[in-house]
Amino acid sequence: MEETGTERLAPRPHVVLLASPGAGHLIPLAELAWRLVDHHGFAATLVTFTDLSSPDALSGVPATVATAALPSVPLDDLPAGTPMETVLFELVHRSLPSLRALLRSVGAPLAALVPDFFCSSALPLAAELGVPGYVFVPSNLTTIALMRATVELHDGVPPGEYRDLPDPLELPGGVSLRRTDLPRSFQSSGKPVYAHLMEEGRRYLRADGLLVNTFYELEPATVEEFKQAAERGALPPVFPVGPFVRPSTTTDEAAGASACIEWLDRQPTGSVVYVSFGSGGALTVEQTAELAAGLEASGHRFLWVVRMPNLDGHDHEDKQNPLAWLPEGFLGRTADKGLAVAAWAPQVRVLSHPATAVFVSHCGWNSALESVAAGVPMVAWPLYAEQRMNAVVLEGSVGVALRPRARERGEIAAVVRELMEGADKGRAVRRQAGDLQQAAARAWSPEGSSRRALEQAAATWKKVTLAKVK
Ligand code: UDP
Numbered sequence: 259m260e261e262t263g264t265e266r267l268a269p270r271p272h273v274v275l276l277a278s279p280g281a282g283h284l285i286p287l288a289e290l291a292w293r294l295v296d297h298h299g300f301a302a303t304l305v306t307f308t309d310l311s312s313p314d315a316l317s318g319v320p321a322t323v324a325t326a327a328l329p330s331v332p333l334d335d336l337p338a339g340t341p342m343e344t345v346l347f348e349l350v351h352r353s354l355p356s357l358r359a360l361l362r363s364v365g366a367p368l369a370a371l372v373p374d375f376f377c378s379s380a381l382p383l384a385a386e387l388g389v390p391g392y393v394f395v396p397s398n399l400t401t402i403a404l405m406r407a408t409v410e411l412h413d414g415v416p417p418g419e420y421r422d423l424p425d426p427l428e429l430p431g432g433v434s435l436r437r438t439d440l441p442r443s444f445q446s447s448g449k450p451v452y453a454h455l456m457e458e459g460r461r462y463l464r465a466d467g468l469l470v471n472t473f474y475e476l477e478p479a480t481v482e483e484f485k486q487a488a489e490r491g492a493l494p495p496v497f498p499v500g501p502f503v504r505p506s507t508t509t510d511e512a513a514g515a516s517a518c519i520e521w522l523d524r525q526p527t528g529s530v531v532y533v534s535f536g537s538g539g540a541l542t543v544e545q546t547a548e549l550a551a552g553l554e555a556s557g558h559r560f561l562w563v564v565r566m567p568n569l570d571g572h573d574h575e576d577k578q579n580p581l582a583w584l585p586e587g588f589l590g591r592t593a594d595k596g597l598a599v600a601a602w603a604p605q606v607r608v609l610s611h612p613a614t615a616v617f618v619s620h621c622g623w624n625s626a627l628e629s630v631a632a633g634v635p636m637v638a639w640p641l642y643a644e645q646r647m648n649a650v651v652l653e654g655s656v657g658v659a660l661r662p663r664a665r666e667r668g669e670i671a672a673v674v675r676e677l678m679e680g681a682d683k684g685r686a687v688r689r690q691a692g693d694l695q696q697a698a699a700r701a702w703s704p705e706g707s708s709r710r711a712l713e714q715a716a717a718t719w720k721k722v723t724l725a726k727v728k
Contacts (some may be wrong), residue, residue, distance in 0.1 A: 273370035289502035431480035475697035539641035552670025635693030
């Protein structure tokens with residue numbers, strides 16, 4: 259087991275945080291870890307998995323946070339096509355013995371174990387060691403509401419039998435989700451992954467607390483409903499401690515992304531539509547063509563991070579260069595207005611650039627928070643996982659996004675124009691984005707809501723540690 263950093267040996271109370279594979283999980287958890295060290299006087303170790311992680315996954319973690327990677331476990335017995343969620347559950351489950359060994363070897367008094375969303379099967383280890391177990395949710399409060407609704411639906415249902423969630427599903431904060439807006443694994447109770455979700459959900463509800471990558475002002479009604487539920491004992495206490503936004507790093511520069519910033523520097527303030535769909539999703543070839551035509555028809559400037567489209571049913575010799583899949587002549591016609599880059603842009607810097615006005619986004623939660631923190635309203639274009647649910651929340655109760663009714667050029671152009679220049683809906687969304695940008699900045703100021711929420715959780719952990727040491 260590889261360990262780095264010196265904090266591990268310090269006698270300060272120690273928090274161990276467990277990140278499931280994927281930058282989207284690790285980055286916010288690393289942000290949480292350094293705040294626990296810098297603001298609250300803990301030592302912290304951020305633990306991840308060797309399997310399914312890139313070899314340099316832990317390279318960007320702040321130096322004050324110690325790191326450890328759990329050794330590889332065999333996963334090759336899982337049948338081909340096993341859903342990713344199931345693979346993750348198995349990975350965590352099979353890694354528990356090495357995690358237990360690591361927790362027992364932490365020199366200083368262990369103050370808390372904080373597994374992220376997919377690692378809740380580690381929670382019983384917290385109980386075993388007599389320390390609080392808090393789940394870190396790298397998403398919004400609706401995710402917790404969905405888990406809770408799924409578990410409640412099955413109270414009293416014989417073990418091994420599962421029911422479909424109602425359609426639509428009404429959740430706290432006025433969030434109403436149609437079945438098609440749910441993450442796929444929640445859509446059908448017949449799939450084996452649904453049983454895993456139930457297990458996870460039951461564990462979350464038994465956690466000592468939930469730390470969530472959101473902030474009070476983003477989802478106030480849901481926070482209030484959850485507070486009441488926690489007082490009734492129907493939910494663990496929920497601590498909105500975000501937004502934890504990925505800092506811009508030098509690797510962005512290494513990827514040649516400074517071309518984007520140089521181009522933005524040459525554009526007028528508030529003139530550019532930034533288009534990006536995160537790290538995992540793909541448009542179809544047809545959607546790519548409609549989006550290109552919609553951007554062109556909107557008449558606005560754009561910076562488009564083009565990823566390889568889904569090539570099902572298409573044959574083309576250029577399977578490497580995503581720009582080759584843009585419609586014929588598009589780049590030439592839009593050369594004075596737009597920049598298309600392949601694969602990657604330094605997103606946090608792009609969003610906070612004064613030229614950037616609107617973000618066409620897949621609504622991954624990290625992207626959404628980055629947009630909120632930069633005060634940039636969104637055109638919601640969800641692709642998979644929990645993104646459709648996020649889009650509903652961002653457009654509805656949060657009010658910082660608009661969704662095109664169809665992924666068709668005329669509609670795309672209309673929504674882009676509405677957000678860029680509209681005097682009615684567009685203006686309301688722009689104003690809300692500006693208000694929430696300020697609220698996001700305040701959340702981590704000395705008296706801010708998120709800072710206070712983390713202080714509360716930290717105070718509880720310290721009390722437990724003191725009681726144990728005495
Ligand atoms: N990102 C980036 N440049 C890109 C695309 C994505 O820097 O061209 C970053 C983005 O800033 C965010 C993360 O990758 O921090 C994507 O996370 P998110 O949760 O939005 O979506 P996912 O990639 O998990 O679908």
